[in-house]
Amino acid sequence: MSLTIQAEHICLSGRFKRLSIHHSGSGIVCLLGANGAGKSSLLEVLAGLTPTTEGDVCWNHQPVAHMSLMELARTRGYLAQKPSMQFELTGRDCLQFFNVSDSGDIPALLIEKLGLSALLDKAYTRMSGGEQQRIFIARTLIQVWEPLMQGNALLILDEPLQSLDIRHQLALMHWLADLGIRGNQIVMSCHDVNIANTFADTVWLARSGELLASGPVEDVMTLNNLRRTFDCQFDFLEREPRGVFVPVSV
Amino acid sequence: MKQAPAQWLAALFAFMLCAAGLLLFSGWQWDLSVDVNRRILWQLQLPLTITAMITGAALSVSGASLQVVLRNPLADPGIIGISSGASLVAAFVLILAPEALVAHLPYTLPVACFTGALFSTWLIYRLSVRMRGVNTAVILAGIAITTLTSAIMGWLYLFADAQSMRNLTFWIMGSLHQADLWVLAVSAPIIVLSLLVIGRHAGALNVLYTGDITAKSAGVDPEKLKLTIMVACALAVGAAVAIAGSIAFLGLLVPHYLRLLLGYDNRYLLPACAMSGATILLLVALLSEWVAFAALPVSMVTATIGGPLLLFALVKGQLK
Numbered sequence: 001m002s003l004t005i006q007a008e009h010i011c012l013s014g015r016f017k018r019l020s021i022h023h024s025g026s027g028i029v030c031l032l033g034a035n036g037a038g039k040s041s042l043l044e045v046l047a048g049l050t051p052t053t054e055g056d057v058c059w060n061h062q063p064v065a066h067m068s069l070m071e072l073a074r075t076r077g078y079l080a081q082k083p084s085m086q087f088e089l090t091g092r093d094c095l096q097f098f099n100v101s102d103s104g105d106i107p108a109l110l111i112e113k114l115g116l117s118a119l120l121d122k123a124y125t126r127m128s129g130g131e132q133q134r135i136f137i138a139r140t141l142i143q144v145w146e147p148l149m150q151g152n153a154l155l156i157l158d159e160p161l162q163s164l165d166i167r168h169q170l171a172l173m174h175w176l177a178d179l180g181i182r183g184n185q186i187v188m189s190c191h192d193v194n195i196a197n198t199f200a201d202t203v204w205l206a207r208s209g210e211l212l213a214s215g216p217v218e219d220v221m222t223l224n225n226l227r228r229t230f231d232c233q234f235d236f237l238e239r240e241p242r243g244v245f246v247p248v249s250v
Numbered sequence: 251m252k253q254a255p256a257q258w259l260a261a262l263f264a265f266m267l268c269a270a271g272l273l274l275f276s277g278w279q280w281d282l283s284v285d286v287n288r289r290i291l292w293q294l295q296l297p298l299t300i301t302a303m304i305t306g307a308a309l310s311v312s313g314a315s316l317q318v319v320l321r322n323p324l325a326d327p328g329i330i331g332i333s334s335g336a337s338l339v340a341a342f343v344l345i346l347a348p349e350a351l352v353a354h355l356p357y358t359l360p361v362a363c364f365t366g367a368l369f370s371t372w373l374i375y376r377l378s379v380r381m382r383g384v385n386t387a388v389i390l391a392g393i394a395i396t397t398l399t400s401a402i403m404g405w406l407y408l409f410a411d412a413q414s415m416r417n418l419t420f421w422i423m424g425s426l427h428q429a430d431l432w433v434l435a436v437s438a439p440i441i442v443l444s445l446l447v448i449g450r451h452a453g454a455l456n457v458l459y460t461g462d463i464t465a466k467s468a469g470v471d472p473e474k475l476k477l478t479i480m481v482a483c484a485l486a487v488g489a490a491v492a493i494a495g496s497i498a499f500l501g502l503l504v505p506h507y508l509r510l511l512l513g514y515d516n517r518y519l520l521p522a523c524a525m526s527g528a529t530i531l532l533l534v535a536l537l538s539e540w541v542a543f544a545a546l547p548v549s550m551v552t553a554t555i556g557g558p559l560l561l562f563a564l565v566k567g568q569l570k
Contacts, residue, residue: 049466073469080463086321087459089514097456097515098468139460143468 002026002185003059003154005046010055015041016209018055023187023202023214026151027180030196030217031189033206034230039189040081040158042206046187047078047156059154075147077140079157083132091119091127091135098143107145113175114138115168129163137172151183159189173199193234193245197221205229217242255518258511262525266303269532274299276539293430301429302531304441305494308486309333310527311520313501314508315448316483318455318516319476320378320388326502327487330392334399335370336363336491337421344421345406345414360436360492367488370395371480378476421495423547426535429493437489444486445524448479452516455479459514498549499556500527506563 004024011017016038023029033039044050045057048064056063064072085094095106095116111117114134124132137160147153155176161169169192176186177199190196196203196217203220205212207229213220226234226245237244274295282288309327316325316332327333343355343362374392381387403418410418420428429437454475457465462472490497508522531548538546 044463047467049463068469069466069471070469073467076467078464078467080461080467083461083464085460087318087323087509087514089459093514094460097453097459136460136464139464140467 002183004061005154005185005187006058006061007046007052008055010045010052010057012038012041012045012050013053019209019211021046021204021211021214025201026183026185027201028176028199029185029187029202029204030200031187031204031206032191032193032196032229033189036208037206037229038209039206043078043156043158043187043189047076048072049078073143075144075152076154076156077144077148079137079140079155079160081158081162083136085124088123088125090121090123091116091138092121094124094135094139095120095142098139099145100143101145106142110138110141110145113171115171130165130168133160133163134168148179148184151179153179153184155179155184155186155188157186157188159191161190161192161195169195193221193226197242197245221245255512255515255522259518259521259525262522262529266525266529266532269529269536270299270303273302273532273535273539276536297429297431297434298426298535299532300434300438301426301493302535303528304434304438305426305490305497306500306527306529306531307445307524308441308490308527309497309500310504310523311445311448312483312487314505314516314519314523315451315455315479316501317505318458319479320374321461322386322389323506324389324502325392326499327483328496328498328501329396330374330389331370331395331399332367332374332484332487333491333496334396335373336367336488337496338399338402339363339366339369340421340491341403341406341418344417345410357433357436360433360440360489363492364440364485364488367484367491368481371484375476375480419547421491422549424495424497424549424552425545426494426531426538426548427545428495433493437493440489441486444482444489447482448486449520451475451479452520455516455520456514494548496549497531498553499560500530500552503556503559503563504530507559 002025005021007019007021009018009020019042031039031042041050045052048057048067051065056065058064092106096104099106114137116134116138119127119131119135124135127135140155140157141148144153160172164172173195180186180201200217202215203217204214205220205225212228213225223234223236231250232247233249235246235248237246276295277290282291313326316327316330317323339362340359343358347358373395374388377391378388403422407415407418454470457468457470458472458475465472504526505519505523508519508526512518512522534546534548534551537551538544
């Protein structure tokens with residue numbers, strides 16, 4: 001059962017003003033935008049982690065500001081951008097500390113899908129950037145594992161593909177698409193217009209603290225919208241399944 | 251968890267009990283019908299044992315939890331200035347307090363220590379909030395506070411009479427032999443309650459390892475948690491300084507070496523720190539009684555052991 005995420009004229013000082021969103025239904029929402037467009041701030045606000053300066057973000061018509069952090073954490077997983085760590089925790093520690101299951105076991109499916117078996121006993125500080133990112137994605141998912149498997153989770157992922165190689169990017173996106181089909185909602189930011197075009201059901205385009213366009217991928221991913229979003233010209237090549245955008249000039 | 255933590259905790263608990271038993275029953279004939287034996291037990295060995303245990307536990311647990319809260323494995327109540335803040339206010343009371351206050355020194359000193367510890371903790375907390383993400387800045391600020399308090403205490407020496415200088419030396423060097431049962435009756439409940447509060451948040455501290463925003467997304471309010479832990483640490487360290495003076499290295503090295511042994515899970519690490527810190531100070535007290543036949547300044551012993559261990563950890567690259 002998916003949530004209705006609603007924001008009416010929300011403001012966050014210095015980041016965005018009078019921004020409105022209405023989204024319901026499962027699947028992947030990709031938030032695209034240039035650097036400094038306010039993507040991370042918007043995701044934090046939608047996740048209920050940063051209060052707005054004006055307006056309310058509501059999940060199923062209930063303001064998130066009125067919900068406790070624990071209540072939000074039960075069904076919403078949030079991946080922060082560039083999480084840092086000062087201690088030599090192992091991959092297993094990073095996951096176990098967020099594991100709320102009764103058994104305390106790390107789900108085999110999670111290990112398999114994100115290729116974690118070699119990382120569980122490795123110190124986080126000795127992992128490569130991509131390995132650290134996979135551990136942190138797993139941390140986000142394990143926190144809401146039960147609702148995720150039931151198709152009731154909301155995942156808000158701030159640039160989940162950063163530092164991942166192509167193979168891991170594709171593997172993750174295929175899994176997220178599968179989780180979306182099962183009823184989960186995934187809202188993620190990324191910089192790859194073709195990943196968004198291929199895997200997203202809905203696309204939000206952000207520019208300078210405003211949403212330029214939002215809606216089904218086939219309506220929003222137009223050459224004109226992408227040019228306005230990124231100040232960059234794109235060409236479109238017809239390829240299966242949804243075509244490919246090629247940036248050609250600034 | 252690198253080893254079965256429950257077994258380690260059981261072993262540490264047994265070791266601590268043995269050390270406590272040895273210290274408690276040291277130096278007197280086991281016959282409580284004799285008045286002198288009763289006096290040795292109640293007025294010397296029992297306060298000494300309790301002082302060693304609660305002081306060691308307070309400093310080690312505070313060190314372990316402050317390291318997580320300040321996101322720096324080098325944080326220690328001594329290094330970041332909490333102990334020196336407590337000592338400084340205590341020194342002011344010792345040297346400059348009016349006669350009326352000096353008459354109630356056993357009770358005014360703990361209050362003075364809490365005040366100093368709370369003030370320096372507040373200062374460190376404000377700095378950590380202001381310099382968000384700059385972990386070394388908090389440590390450097392702590393070193394600056396410690397240096398400043400040392401300088402002020404040096405100046406206070408100039409105004410101190412002979413007795414006050416002796417008392418002041420106690421604060422600087424640390425001693426387990428000063429507190430009586432009345433002082434402990436005030437300080438011990440504060441330490442125990444503070445440690446229980448810290449222990450109750452062990453799971454939340456685990457989540458805080460990965461940063462504020464991640465902790466918040468997992469349902470933990472990082473600012474509230476940090477404030478709770480820092481106030482609890484200030485109370486525990488203030489009470490510990492009130493009864494035993496300033497003791498070096500315990501809060502830094504005990505958590506560090508226990509993490510190598512037990513891993514990072516605070517649900518096991520914090521009780522292990524409490525028991526290990528208690529055991530180390532019990533052993534220092536036993537060393538004083540059995541080897542040195544004198545009340546050794548505790549910081550002298552802990553620094554003698556801790557200094558080389560710290561250098562070893564740095565050379566091995568364990569502390570970054």
